[in-house]
């Protein structure tokens with residue numbers, strides 16, 4: 001499904017350059033369940049953003065489903081994302097003036113999904129993520145963990161075949177976190193590729209394969 | 224130091240009322256080390272916001288250092304906060320157009336601290352929290368865990384006697400999280416009151432006292 005070869009990503013701040021990804025290679029088959037772990041600042045979110053077509057590498061190539069997506073323009077990348085990728089951001093990126101329900105529905109609205117189908121799907125997602133009593137609350141009327149769950153539910157609305165989740169349980173208690181992971185693992189068991197960035201070693205162990213990053217490189221890749 | 228009696232906090236959304244804190248009583252002595260735990264949505268951040276004078280209860284009383292702070296106006300609350308309270312927000316609330324260094328310095332600028340003293344203090348904080356190489360980066364040029372550490376460093380800039388930290392290790396790997404907790408525990412050992420909301424049971428166990436919340440109430444309070 002995914003082939004990254006010699007992926008480099010640099011950021012420049014003033015006259016300093018940060019080597020966020022250093023010539024990284026990675027292959028992932030459809031349906032894999034992978035945890036990405038490593039110290040704060042090691043490049044995990046940057047790698048996930050490249051995988052999710054939210055960021056372009058400075059050099060190297062990204063083959064997604066046999067197609068070179070490295071050089072795509074913004075519109076083509078947005079289309080590829082919308083159709084196959086569900087992305088959960090580390091800082092959620094919810095729309096402040098929309099309710100939880102409206103935030104979750106938004107990808108379906110943009111994709112032109114039939115309103116009756118949209119309504120049915122959002123109610124299932126609200127229920128699955130324990131958000132039904134908070135469906136009409138806006139993000140500033142939600143707890144941190146409720147916002148996190150809205151971000152996850154939104155990412156699942158289009159039934160993506162590639163799920164990229166950046167620290168999806170960081171603001172959740174153990175029990176709620178387990179419920180959320182069970183839902184994501186259910187989607188993976190049904191065929192989705194699940195890639196989770198996590199600082200939780202217990203969650204990392206549940207994955208079938210673990211990547212460890214340090215300073216822009218994958219230093220360990222094992223099962 | 225802290226006496227909360229019959230503290231109630233409600234939120235209204237449409238014609239629904241959320242009982243975020245339900246007639247809560249709590250006493251905390253100066254210098255205590257307390258963990259607040261409980262399910263997502265149970266009222267932990269709301270309680271911390273009341274303790275930090277960022278939110279006012281609908282009923283009940285808050286005595287802080289023997290003074291009834293429940294009815295204070297905004298200016299009086301801001302002054303009380305600036306002088307004694309260091310607050311770490313669950314969602315950081317950094318100033319987007321300021322660098323990490325400037326964000327950390329901001330409370331000292333507002334308090335009129337001498338520039339030479341400010342510079343000395345911010346360099347120590349940048350070093351302690353592993354941020355020196357990122358001092359000139361703005362929040363959108365920092366990783367999630369780097370943003371979290373800037374938020375913590377900023378809260379410590381005025382050497383507060385009451386530290387309120389809302390999930391301070393949620394975006395940190397184990398090692399970085401341990402470094403951060405060691406710094407906060409050092410301040411508590413030197414006399415500060417340390418109150419941490421956390422979803423991490425291991426961090427909760429390090430505290431000398433644990434409060435467990437469910438649905439707006441403290442259901443357990445033990446050592």
Ligand SMILES: Nc1ncnc2c1ncn2[C@@H]1O[C@H](COP(=O)(O)OP(=O)(O)OP(=O)(O)O)[C@@H](O)[C@H]1O
Pocket residue numbers: 134137140141142143144145146171172173234235236241242243261262263264265266267268269270313
């Ligand atoms: N401004 C608001 N308006 C309406 N409801 C609110 C508001 N702020 C919080 N709530 C609700 O009050 C309850 C308590 O929220 P709080 O943020 O204190 O929870 P929490 O224990 O910190 O949760 P988490 O672990 O997810 O951060 C939640 O159910 C939330 O939806």
Ligand SMILES: Nc1ncnc2c1ncn2[C@@H]1O[C@H](COP(=O)(O)OP(=O)(O)OP(=O)(O)O)[C@@H](O)[C@H]1O
Pocket residue numbers: 011012013018019020038039040041042043044045046047090357360363364365366367368369394395396
């Ligand atoms: N836009 C940017 N400009 C400059 N530097 C950046 C930018 N984005 C990220 N960085 C830097 O690149 C490095 C990798 O960032 P990244 O967000 O990928 O880390 P991470 O592994 O996700 O960390 P965390 O666990 O703290 O979330 C960090 O040191 C960060 O400061």
Ligand SMILES: [Mg+2]
Pocket residue numbers: 044045046090166366367368
């Ligand atoms: Mg990150």
Ligand SMILES: [Mg+2]
Pocket residue numbers: 143144145267268269313389
């Ligand atoms: Mg909270």
